[in-house]
Amino acid sequence: MDKRLENLHRALHPRAIAVVGARKVDDYSWLRNMSTFDGPVYSVNIDENEIPGIEALGITNYQRLTDIPGPVDFVVVAVPRRASPFVIQDAIDKGVAGAAMFTSGFAETAEDEGRELQEKITAMARASDIALVGPNCMGLYHPKVGIRNHIEQPAGEAGNVGFISQSGTHAINFSLYGASQGLKISKAISFGNGVVLDSPDLLEYLLQDDETTMVGMYVEGSRDDQRLFDVIKRLAPRKPLLIWRGGQTAAGSRATASHTGSPRQDGAVWASLCRQSGALEIQSLEEMVDTMKALQHLKPSGGQRLALVTLTGGPSVVSTDAFTKQGLEIPTLTEASYDKFRAFFNIVGGSYRNPVDMGMNQTPEHFTDIMRILLEDSNIDAVVNDLPLTFLRRRIERRPGYQEQLFNTLTELREHYGKPLLAVVGYSPFEKDEVDFRKALLEIGVPAFHNFERAACAYRQVSTYHRSHP
Template structure:
């Protein structure tokens, strides 16, 4: 859904897209965006080189030698030209009344070279004077799966995206879009913005917080240009929907790397952490942690407390799951007396236990009715705020392979419980020795919107982050917002 009146709205909902400077033999950018044409968008090419034009036309794309010849204003352009040519392309885009463009072109201020700095300054001044939405440079640009605009040929075209993702790194933007899709979660809109000379993370964040299609916002960011604006925008966004922030350059060495990557100056980590706490953002340190948090936010009820009911299949695993959740700062409380009474009526304590955690494989023995009974009893316990259950590939994979319907029934039972319960429910399925098989069945869990994790530690860490990050009380603005000084562009 559009955000009418917002300066980025045309670019995020394009009807006309142009690719400037694409070359064979692969024609990467034109091929990436063929789905846009297939879905009814008008896709054009701008290329002067006579040798390239036959290959472009063979893709069924109309090529123009001049931007002025394109018969309608461009909503979004992807620019892949040598850096010395980029100011001329920007001039033509402005003359075309284009709304915005992503500059894949690199070699600007991030190099530290005098020419690169000079060209970046020129682009910045031109775009600002024309109020032009320049994405980048040194970036992959936009990924808009609903309309078929892509920055990678493997990125899915999907209508059900709920995650808005912002990335100062092109690689992280691509990786997130692919890995999230592999986990059953699609992107609504994604921007890879590189050097961020005109549009900074705050501009994109403002749009996503207003976008009804975006339920959760994630970002990878190395530095911000205007600390005060970012602080205020992030704080407002966190009031509206969950925001996950993966910060690059947390260490001294990492901060040096951001300078050569996107020309970003990293804020002191203590200042950054304080700002995240004040705004109520959920912080992560890498891609896996970010994906795990997204799973919980999209596929589980929102946590309200730290009391965990832990359901393991064997004794050793019951100890390990308890350690993992306890180390993450979560409680594993005793159940209420009523719960123990009910469980004691049928629970097999020969080789099992109905304390918290449960050691329950010998009790369930493949019976979904028994699992349902256990889940209902624990769900009603006032000491339980959330539940995490282990499935064991080591023991169950053989049965699931032999009788696939048993896996389907297990997933169905878990999904039914997850929907009827008001409490968060997590599932852990360690691949064990069956990594290939487990990978093949994971889509079934994703299709049922079950938050599935490969280890106790990842599940516990994600739960603790969601509980601790999004639910904090907002504090007054203070020195944190002011300490992120505006960076030179």
């Protein structure tokens, strides 16, 4: 492993952490972020007005990094940009493995002073092999050891999902929204301008990280496109790789230049790269999380023929449109399946052609029979259930054991059949109940999505991945 990546590993597993430049104006957030870290956390600050507030947190403050007794492996730098070279030099002298530079105002400003300071800290870090993350970034999140860059991030539990991002906000939002959708993060790294550790380096690290089995990235540009593409081609066949690219339009490209100083990327080149490598192109945070959730919980299948099961007629129509627009098929069933349906399906207002409209008065036994017929049909690769709380909520309240029976049925079907089983829980005024219902479904291994469009997009991405990597 490259020396800088070895140092990054040390920074992600530090013996001690120091925060340089914590301030009262943001409630000493960087120190509070590290409250979940199990080892020593130190402050470095020369402002006499800040020290009482730091010490009130029970944290010892020092004038310089080199004054701290004992080893420090990871440093957060949150000082004005002109002070940053002095902090980096102290970090080098202290033998620090890695530093995350929250400090901004460098090349992304297009100012001479910002460019010169960036060149200076870049040269210092490269000469010493310190793992410099940033500048202009939120840095490291490693929940297993308690390193955080936002106070709301969960900590203490190991995960398997890696994420790198040039945007600090996207990295934080992914960690928080992903956690709410059942994803557990191994490591997430916001790298901003990426002057030393760029996206190819961080992907290389996650490729070699045994704890990471799936990788997502938000990228605006790279200093070495060819090297980035080479890493992607090696990573994607071994671990699912989802790529969300910023700056796809001319206006967006102007925004990336002032955000991280990144040049515009050629969309056609990226599309070709993803096709060749088997990486998945993603268009939003929601699509990133939905696709990862589907990859995590759906049984592997490259099949693109789906059966849709709804409670009423309107959703059966719009769900068909949603999945068909994604290039998926909603085929007719085999005659054998239709013969089985004819033997019992006399529900008023229902239909069993595919999509299957079960009607509002179906029994739990009907649901089980319908699902078995669809899962055993040779024309069907996966089954989608529409479970709207608009109708189910009152049924759950009035019939003790209804939800448990439904979930037991879904669990048995999922275990018995080798086909993917997913759900849609949305279109109701009961938002809090929807969240809880989706979480409960996920706990039995059935990923549930907010609407048909998101479910269709996630399934299309996952089936594409499994077709590329059978």
